[in-house]
Amino acid sequence: MENIQKIKCLIVDDEPIARKIIKNYIDQISFLENAGECKNGLEALDVITKDKEIQIVFLDINMPNLNGLSMAKIMKNNIPIIFTTAYSEYAVESYDVNAIDYLLKPFSFERFTTAVFKAIEKIEKAKDFPNTAILELEENKIYIKSEGMNFPVLLTDILYCEAMKNYTKVFISNGKSLKTLIPFSKIEQDLIYKGNHFLRIHRSFLISKLHISSIKSNHINIGNFEIPIGPQYKESILKTIGLK
Template identity: 35%
Template sequence: MFKCLIIDDEELARTLIESYLKKLDFLELHGSYESPLDAIGTLKEKTIDVIFLDIQMPDLKGTVFAKMIPAETKVIFTTAYSDYAIQGFELDALDYLLKPITFERFLKAVNKLKINNTDTVKSEYITVKSGYDLHKIKLVDINYIESDSEYVVFHLNGRKIMSYQTLKSLEKTLPKTLFLRVHRSYIVNTEKVTGLKGRDLLLNEISIPVSDSYYDTVKSKLF
């Protein structure tokens, strides 16, 4: 599920994109704003995957705001002016939608999110030393990582790998777009999360405790 924001000073434009998002089960709207300034708080609180961003706005141009957002957040520019297309792509935008936006063109743009995410994550791996052995582990194969004294245990599908290192040091090397610390003893793969029951995070039949200090972050980023 990709978390989205809409930023456009035109209400009709926001409403149209909102209607398109409701048709797709892999996109989740976390805010619709008239001004980029109104969206800053949400970007600080949550990890947003993509922003549908208008370019010509009175408070702050979308092309300027795009330089201020986190690097992991993708931008799909939306504008009535084709003159901005080159500038949009120079800012490494995922796509550039010219108004009026049809659903077919919108779908083509958002499907790039799935392609981009799949290609990037599937190609990423870490090398883990366990005793005298080295293991090459794909990030997508990790369900969760557990601290065990001076070791960490990688819980994969059907097997475990123990490595002599700390969870704190490991946390710094893992991509924040895929992994989240939820407890002093646990890091989870966010793509494996299926629910939250009380103070336990569910990964299908597996329950992972969420500590008080991480609870608000878990709720805002995963639900």
């Protein structure tokens, strides 16, 4: 790690003691730099918008004005997020927003360091595979980068997307599928921004409502594909589709 460039970190927590502990941990790691401290998500979004060099965000969840989970969903860039919270019940939701790690307060310096190195691994991978897997071509078309090539795809041709371990798989109506290294959460943001017919129905699946062939209690059929409905998404899906 001798030649690593300083990594700028942002601390977001409404508790002064919590901010102080994280700042102390950051100060003990030579290749980390404290880029600032925020009391809530709104302040943090403002800082991130202005400072493009921030690379890691240590983010509390229960905060006034804008909580950590909501802030993470709003963030459109791919900055690694490490949640720091006293509440274990948010762990599942944290991974829905592609969090690197989930630190349960009070956490040790050793546990903190483990999370930092996970974030660094993601940062290094991003250098090898720049965040250009989805690029705007026209209002109704995108480029999806797969296996070193950019493929133009009509939004209306996308059937669904599936989150895999280290990549996202995009299924297209012509029978082909594209594997892209861009995170599933980023693909969800981009597609929902570009087309209101995309719908998240599971932690690992995003579908196009244009291609729904049938709906059952626990799954949706997209052509010949059977996509599971996550229990936490079921009620909102039925309302969105107009079945409730």
